[in-house]
Amino acid sequence: xxxxxxxxxxxxxxxxxxxxxxxxxxxxxxxxxxxxxxxxxxxxxxxxxxxxxxxxxxxxxxxxxxxxxxxxxxxxxxxxxxxxxxxxxxxxxxxxxxxxxxxxxxxxxxxxxxxxxxxxxxxxxxxxxxxxxxxxxxxxxxxxxxxxxxxxxxxxxxxxxxxxxxxxxxxxxxxxxxxxxxxxxxxxxxxxxxxxxxxxxxxxxxxxxxxxxxxxxxxxxxxxxxxxxxxxxxxxxxxxxxxxxxxxxxxxxxxxxxxxxxxxxxxxxxxxxxxxxxxxxxxxxxxxxxxxxxxxxxxxxxxxxxxxxx
Amino acid sequence: xxxxxxxxxxxxxxxxxxxxxxxxxxxxxxxxxxxxxxxxxxxxxxxxxxxxxxxxxxxxxxxxxxxxxxxxxxxxxxxxxxxxxxxxxxxxxxxxxxxxxxxxxxxxxxxxxxxxxxxxxxxxxxxxxxxxxxxxxxxxxxxxxxxxxxxxxxxxxxxxxxxxxxxxxxxxxxxxxxxxxxxxxxxxxxxxxxxxxxxxxxxxxxxxxxxxxxxxxxxxxxxxxxxxxxxxxxxxxxxxxxxxxxxxxxxxxxxxxxxxxxxxxxxxxxxxxxxxxxxxxxxxxxxxxxxxxxxxxxxxxxxxxxxxxxxxxxxxxxxxxxxxxxxxxxxxxxxxxxxxxxxxxxxxxxxxxxxxxxxxxxxxxxxxxxxxxxxxxxxxxxxxxxxxxxxxxxxxxxxxxxxxxxxxxxxxxxxxxxxxxxxxxxxxxxxxxxxxxx
Numbered sequence: 077x078x079x080x081x082x083x084x085x086x087x088x089x090x091x092x093x094x095x096x097x098x099x100x101x102x103x104x105x106x107x108x109x110x111x112x113x114x115x116x117x118x119x120x121x122x123x124x125x126x127x128x129x130x131x132x133x134x135x136x137x138x139x140x141x142x143x144x145x146x147x148x149x150x151x152x153x154x155x156x157x158x159x160x161x162x163x164x165x166x167x168x169x170x171x172x173x174x175x176x177x178x179x180x181x182x183x184x185x186x187x188x189x190x191x192x193x194x195x196x197x198x199x200x201x202x203x204x205x206x207x208x209x210x211x212x213x214x215x216x217x218x219x220x221x222x223x224x225x226x227x228x229x230x231x232x233x234x235x236x237x238x239x240x241x242x243x244x245x246x247x248x249x250x251x252x253x254x255x256x257x258x259x260x261x262x263x264x265x266x267x268x269x270x271x272x273x274x275x276x277x278x279x280x281x282x283x284x285x286x287x288x289x290x291x292x293x294x295x296x297x298x299x300x301x302x303x304x305x306x307x308x309x310x311x312x313x314x315x316x317x318x319x320x321x322x323x324x325x326x327x328x329x330x331x332x333x334x335x336x337x338x339x340x341x342x343x344x345x346x347x348x349x350x351x352x353x354x355x356x357x358x359x360x361x362x363x364x365x366x367x368x369x370x371x372x373x374x375x376x377x378x379x380x381x382x383x384x385x386x
Numbered sequence: 387x388x389x390x391x392x393x394x395x396x397x398x399x400x401x402x403x404x405x406x407x408x409x410x411x412x413x414x415x416x417x418x419x420x421x422x423x424x425x426x427x428x429x430x431x432x433x434x435x436x437x438x439x440x441x442x443x444x445x446x447x448x449x450x451x452x453x454x455x456x457x458x459x460x461x462x463x464x465x466x467x468x469x470x471x472x473x474x475x476x477x478x479x480x481x482x483x484x485x486x487x488x489x490x491x492x493x494x495x496x497x498x499x500x501x502x503x504x505x506x507x508x509x510x511x512x513x514x515x516x517x518x519x520x521x522x523x524x525x526x527x528x529x530x531x532x533x534x535x536x537x538x539x540x541x542x543x544x545x546x547x548x549x550x551x552x553x554x555x556x557x558x559x560x561x562x563x564x565x566x567x568x569x570x571x572x573x574x575x576x577x578x579x580x581x582x583x584x585x586x587x588x589x590x591x592x593x594x595x596x597x598x599x600x601x602x603x604x605x606x607x608x609x610x611x612x613x614x615x616x617x618x619x620x621x622x623x624x625x626x627x628x629x630x631x632x633x634x635x636x637x638x639x640x641x642x643x644x645x646x647x648x649x650x651x652x653x654x655x656x657x658x659x660x661x662x663x664x665x666x667x668x669x670x671x672x673x674x675x676x677x678x679x680x681x682x683x684x685x686x687x688x689x690x691x692x693x694x695x696x697x698x699x700x701x702x703x704x705x706x707x708x709x710x711x712x713x714x715x716x717x718x719x720x721x722x723x724x725x726x727x728x729x730x731x732x733x734x735x736x737x738x739x740x741x742x743x744x745x746x747x748x749x750x751x752x753x754x755x756x757x758x759x760x761x762x763x764x765x766x767x768x769x770x771x772x773x774x775x776x777x778x779x780x781x782x783x784x785x786x787x788x789x790x791x792x793x794x795x796x797x798x799x800x801x802x803x804x805x806x807x808x809x810x811x812x813x814x815x816x817x818x819x820x821x822x823x824x
Binding site for chain 2: 091098099100104239240242246247248
């Protein structure tokens, strides 16, 4: 090890670390400000739910929840305030942490969880999408770390840095600043109607499923956690599945069957709309084969309210 | 120690294929000594053929066996003969085989040409063949550069250490911030051809040009940086290739270690440019077709190589003087991009489909859907930053530079910013380097 001045290297490394920590703090704080100052968009919605929401009813779920539950209808029919916390592409693991974060601050009266058919199947992508909650890591370390452990993701040391906590949030923030997308208490309506041509195009497209058909035991634990936490806080929990345009044979869907069993065992009301005749083949009610348009969403939400009222 | 760490590194991927590296090492170690010891021309040639046969055979079997079998069967089918394919094998391509076989080949050829003396130090030679930073994706080193550095006592300096770390940081910036981000958009387009039109294909191809550059140059910088930490200097592999004003200049700046390998061990032995003009042009073309085939056992790679060979032939025929200027840089960039279509497409037919769409149906520009909607903008932003930095280096290199500032705090701050950008804008997933597949 000739010509190596270890003392100098150690000093230089220390200087770099200090400068990086300062840089990360200064620019990371700016990135955080930019993130938390968003007024519309998916991050603005999650920030609202985590930091401000006080509504009586919170809706959880993926894009099916986001596009199908109209808080305005719920408020009118149930005389309770409601916020739709559905998040596109997010699965059970995300909803579970989100629930933990919300309950940290307040307890809604009712939680509606819109069940996706593949909720319990193994999906690495859904774990990767937990990245959407990284910006909240500073305030919710325990909640997020516990979830990483549950889905067997190693604790990521990069999360110590503000820069990484806000990873890949810049363009979204700029995008929604330039082109705000207002929501109706979290609900974002789809106005287009499904057509025969779109249906044919859909049938011709081979959708690449990101799920294996293998049940992930971690997801079972997560679902049970979600249920138990609701019970512990005396929150009424209700499960719904959303309507579909095309009939689906789900009798052999292990995920859905297991969720039904768990709900039954835990006395959680479970309402299945997947093959509901009121929606099957009704092009006017859909935006695409699995997403209702605003007309369909209002009809569905009205029926949801009736069932909750029972 | 270096050898052990290299073998552990390779075994991490698949320990079974370590046998191939060891076999290639043993063969060329003995071949090198035999060629050197013999004064008989025929005997020397025979030993050289042993090396050529073994290394090209190894590469041929693992990389090209199925390609040739399937191509022959396809040709027979085209001729109306019904042949059942019972010869194809399930072969895993060993990582780095194209790189280390070329490295050992050059060792034996250089000894045969009396350009280089073989080493008797087997461990040192084995470390040269398997030196882990460049084992799986280059730079393809020459024995004359790397072997003496491994055999002689290495001199570490804290300057080299610092340089190494800087190169590694910049390499990661290229890979994580540019290549992996561009890949999201490029894959979304190139893997769903039916849903896209010409304009989108042009955008995706331009992004791919930067993806492959950032991916491969990024890996090379990381390899060079890591080697520096061991007191070893590897050759430069990329020199701002997209600022080339001609295709021939591009190939002097792109994957330099491979280009010079083909120049020295294929093009020149074929006669190079010191022959009749038509033969010179044939030499150029053949060299590039082989280079295309080296990249992958698929017809689209062969066409990619042939296209570059064709560009060079046209340049030789049309231009007597060295080309310069912005217009030529732009023309060269688009010519290279056109050839990238064949490189990136999943097969030859898809490449033709894309070219056809570009010229017949421009359509509208797709910015993305779902997760790739932001990828396009992130990639464009990062590529813009890269172009700016490389533009400054290319044309105003003497101007102020953060990395060369005399004030240490400015230098450190500059690199802290780069690390910040990596963390803030990078893509963190399990993305492999593109050239690992070659």
